[in-house]
Amino acid sequence: MVKNKIDSTTQDKILDAAREIFFKQGYAGGKMQDIADAAGINKALLHYYFKTKEKLFEVIFLDAFSKFVPKIDLLLETENPFLEKIENFIGIYISFLSSHSAIPLFVINEINKDPEAFTQRMFGTKSLPFPIQKLFSLINKEVEQGNIIEIAPQHLLINMISLCVFPFLAKPLMYRVMGLSEKQFTLILDQRKSEVFVFIKNALHPTIYSRQKN
Amino acid sequence: MVKNKIDSTTQDKILDAAREIFFKQGYAGGKMQDIADAAGINKALLHYYFKTKEKLFEVIFLDAFSKFVPKIDLLLETENPFLEKIENFIGIYISFLSSHSAIPLFVINEINKDPEAFTQRMFGTKSLPFPIQKLFSLINKEVEQGNIIEIAPQHLLINMISLCVFPFLAKPLMYRVMGLSEKQFTLILDQRKSEVFVFIKNALHPTIYSRQKN
DNA sequence: GTCTATACGCAGATAGAC
DNA sequence: GTCTATCTGCGTATAGAC
Structure with missing residues (x-):
């Protein structure tokens, strides 16, 4: 399969990591570096997938809220x-x-x-x-x-x-x-x-x- | 009255301001600048009364907890x-x-x-x-x-x-x-x-x- | 006690090579 | 798609004048 599409495995790793960090630390307390570490990647790649911290948080929050x-x-x-x-x-x-x-x-x-x-x-x-x-x-x-x-x-x-x-x-x-x-x-x-x-x-x-x- | 003791009015203003900010924003989200603004003073004076953010937070938290x-x-x-x-x-x-x-x-x-x-x-x-x-x-x-x-x-x-x-x-x-x-x-x-x-x-x-x- | 100015590190975000 | 290096601004904290 050609790699012209976002690798969903990495994206999922990011989302899981973001959940873990944001759930524990909240928006202000959750650092992009921590999320990158937890996902096993670096900050740059994080911003490649989710342009800003705010956008990444949005995804996590809306998902959590709908389940709550x-x-x-x-x-x-x-x-x-x-x-x-x-x-x-x-x-x-x-x-x-x-x-x-x-x-x-x-x-x-x-x-x-x-x-x-x-x-x-x-x-x-x-x-x-x-x-x-x-x-x-x-x-x-x-x-x-x-x-x-x-x-x-x-x-x-x-x-x-x-x-x-x-x-x-x-x-x-x-x-x-x-x-x-x-x-x-x-x-x-x-x-x-x-x-x-x-x-x-x-x-x-x-x-x-x-x-x-x- | 001689001013060799901490002015309790200013200290109280700081504590009230800190409560207001920390209650709403939490530790990570609450900024020292915001607290200073809310207290009508500047950051330097804040650090004069409470050496660090952590120390200031400690006071607010313990007080709130005991009441809770x-x-x-x-x-x-x-x-x-x-x-x-x-x-x-x-x-x-x-x-x-x-x-x-x-x-x-x-x-x-x-x-x-x-x-x-x-x-x-x-x-x-x-x-x-x-x-x-x-x-x-x-x-x-x-x-x-x-x-x-x-x-x-x-x-x-x-x-x-x-x-x-x-x-x-x-x-x-x-x-x-x-x-x-x-x-x-x-x-x-x-x-x-x-x-x-x-x-x-x-x-x-x-x-x-x-x-x-x- | 209170201020202005500044140092300094951290965290979000981008540039650019591979 | 993934990395290293870097820019930039913000936030804590300090120096030093008044």
Whole structure:
């Protein structure tokens, strides 16, 4: 095969290296030299493939972001009961996070550093499909039917995401504070696939005296 | 008053400026020039007060970290019932986060970037008082007495912190995804003082068929 | 204590040979 | 496509006057 096209192996090595560095160090902290080293090449070649640091970062960020956004669709299939959808959603999301544990911090962090740039990136490319309103309608319906406790859909969504994602963000802090090894804490994180679901299920279960809030 | 002592007004201006910059930009992204500008002085004076960037950052970080660690003591006073302690804890923690919303990201982010440095900082100064074991014992006691559902104390603690902290980390992402203005989302965050407690209270409430987990 | 001017190294980016 | 060498600007830090 003629070499008039970009060698995808090198490009992939670069992308993997960039991910590794940017995930750990962020945009400002991640140096092109480090990425070149990690990819086994030199800076010049890096710039040959990705003209600027900003462009390279863009690719890594957009890819990570699209993966970070949970699959809300899982909550919208109308076949099985609501709680099963939630169980399914949580299991899949936590499993994904377990094998991509650096993504949450990276995405959250960079969005906060430059929310404007993020907004542009998000709506600049393709408006990502967030069927949020559909999800909220579904939750409201479940509430009205008395299947779950009365709760604002916004809070339920926030709660679900929080319980899934946060432990991965706080991992290096938490396992030290709890006096655990990283291995031990990783086990705990894995248990959460069922723990979080049970917790949410109980929280949503309608009781006799439900919703005597204040 | 003789000027043989460091002018605390200038020092405070520097610290405030450093907080502002470091909170938003992190260590690598925060430039000494920006801090000097924000403090209304120049770089040279900055180095006069804090010899190096690293030293200045250290001060800001340690202060932020100590504030970020939730007051677990609130959960250990033995007077009022467990759920009231939790309610109290959540209210105080979320209120604090509301008025210091930049701290969580800053702390989480820097700890993840350099966990070793963090560990040194944490145990290098004074071993912070984390009465974690006491808290876990207390939770286990509540479980045994049947006051709350069976739950591993680690998960309960993780859940509480997650529900309190994460929304502040994800704020700029979430309010956009939900199609809300920042103001609207801020209102929602404020509601969480009661919402989170109710959610947890329900989740912990022992039911007839409680703990049929799998 | 506060400033201006400057030294110096690091990191992003380019030129040009192979 | 990949390399070495180099340019350039930025950012930390210091020197030295006031």
